[in-house]
Amino acid sequence: MKKRILVTGGEGFIGSHLIDRLISIGFDTASFDAHLNFIDNHRYFNRCFKLRKKHLKVSSKIYRGDIRNKESIQRVVADFSPEVVVHLAALPMARVSEKYHHDMRTINLDGTLNVLEVFEQSQARKIIYTSSSMAYGHFKQTPIAENNLLTPENLYGATKAAGEYFVKLSKKDWVIIRPTSVYGFTDCSNRVTQLLIDTAILKKPAWIIKGEILDFSYIDDVVDGFIKCITLPQAIGQTFNISKGEGRAVSEFAKLVKVYFPKFSYQIRKADNHQVWRGSLDISKAKRILGFTPKYRIEEGIQKILELIKEYNFYKGLN
Ligand SMILES: NC(=O)c1ccc[n+]([C@@H]2O[C@H](COP(=O)([O-])OP(=O)(O)OC[C@H]3O[C@@H](n4cnc5c(N)ncnc54)[C@H](O)[C@@H]3O)[C@@H](O)[C@H]2O)c1
Known part of the structure; x- marks a missing residue:
């Protein structure tokens, strides 16, 4: 029988790509997602969401629900009975902390506590919690390793750090992942990579x-x-930076985009008070314990995104 994995936020950017891969390697998957939009560009968001959902619908169960409602998580867990829960659902944008202060607190804190409580009472054995490099705050050194103190500089980072402490209280197996600056096709959270290509x-x-x-x-x-954190027993009880492990200037990313769009121009602005200065994550622990070997430099990553945009005719009718 196939192993069952429940992904909260499974219709989101990372969640949908993760489910696609899990299915391709033989897992049974379900997504639990509230379909929430915190960006202003609704047409763009809806196009991304539709595309991800179309993919998922083919072979994954899709549940609509909000992690702030514990009963709805309980219903899904009773129905699907997952062995592993991957918790991705969050308000994942530091920049909107002020505008969506209430949602940030209730989704990232109360929602995470609900997911954990239901997980604890269920048959599921393992939970993967998605934190963020924002939990470190300004990087005290770069590359920054997992054992550095967490000193978040904004509400988003603080909620992610708090989630780590909540997860560590679990009596069952847990793994914490700290990703950073993830980019790829169907990201629609107005991150700099998506905005530059857009x-x-x-x-x-x-x-x-x-x-x-x-x-x-x-x-x-x-x-x-x-996938390594989900499948490998040596990941249990550990926290991993998961990234390319290479700091690159945002201006380099912009210049690479310009190679494909020679008329593209951009301004360079000074940082405001909300800026969190980051850099590269030290991924030597993930390399050593999990055999994690990221392959894509931005040169290849940008090229791949542009190929997919073309394949799906993504921008047709968008302006
Ligand atoms: N993308 C990155 O660069 C990055 C970096 C570090 C950490 N993360 C973390 O990874 C996770 C996924 O990020 P993403 O980029 O895929 O974001 P995303 O916004 O694309 O996906 C999040 C998904 O969660 C869902 N969601 C939000 N609130 C919910 C709620 N109350 N109940 C149920 N579903 C809800 C949304 O509808 C969305 O589909 C987040 O926890 C984020 O903090 C992302």
């Missing part, structure tokens, strides 16, 4: 922050990391 295609104004360095992590590599 604005280049739609010929709109773009800007980047002076001096910003990020550890751009291609979605397929990040999914590899999740």
Whole structure:
């Protein structure tokens, strides 16, 4: 019998790619997702969501529900009876902390506690919790390793760090993953990578922050990391940075986009007070314990995204 995996936030960017991969390697999957949108561009969001859902519908169960409602998680867990829960559902954008303060607290804190409580009472053996590099706050060093103190600089980072402490209280098996700057096709959270490609295609104004360095992590590599954490027994009870492990300037990313769209231009702005200065994650622990080997540099990642955009004619009618 196939192993059953429940993914909260399974219709989201990372969740949908993860489910696709889990299915391809023989798992039974279910998504639990509330279909929430915190970006202003609804047409873009709906197109992404439709595309992901179309993919998932073929071979995954899809449950609609909100993790803030414990009974609805209980119903799904009773119906699907997962062995592993991957918890991705969150309000995942630091920048909207102020605008969606209440949602950030109730989804990322109360919602996570609900998921954990239902998991604890269920037959499921293992939970994978998705934290973030934002839990570190400003990087005290780069690359930054897992054993650095968590000193988040914003509400989002603080909720992610809190979730880590909640998960560690579990009496069952847990794994914590800290991804960063994940990019790929069907991301629609207005992250810099998506915005740069969007604005280049739609010929709109773009800007980047002076001096910003990020550890751009291609979605397929990040999914590899999740799969290892789900399947390998040595992952249990451990926290892993999962990223490319290489800091690159955002200006480099922008210049690479410009190679494909020579007329693309962007402004360089000074950082505001909300800026969290990051860099590269140290992924030597994931390499050593899990054999994690991310493959994609941004040169290949951008090319792949543009190929998929073409294949799906993604921007037709969008402006
Ligand atoms: N993408 C990144 O660069 C990145 C980096 C670090 C950490 N993460 C973490 O990875 C996870 C997934 O991120 P993503 O980029 O796929 O985001 P996403 O917004 O694409 O996906 C999140 C999904 O969760 C769902 N959701 C939100 N609130 C919910 C609720 N109350 N109940 C049920 N479902 C709800 C949304 O509808 C969405 O489909 C998040 O926990 C995020 O904090 C992402």
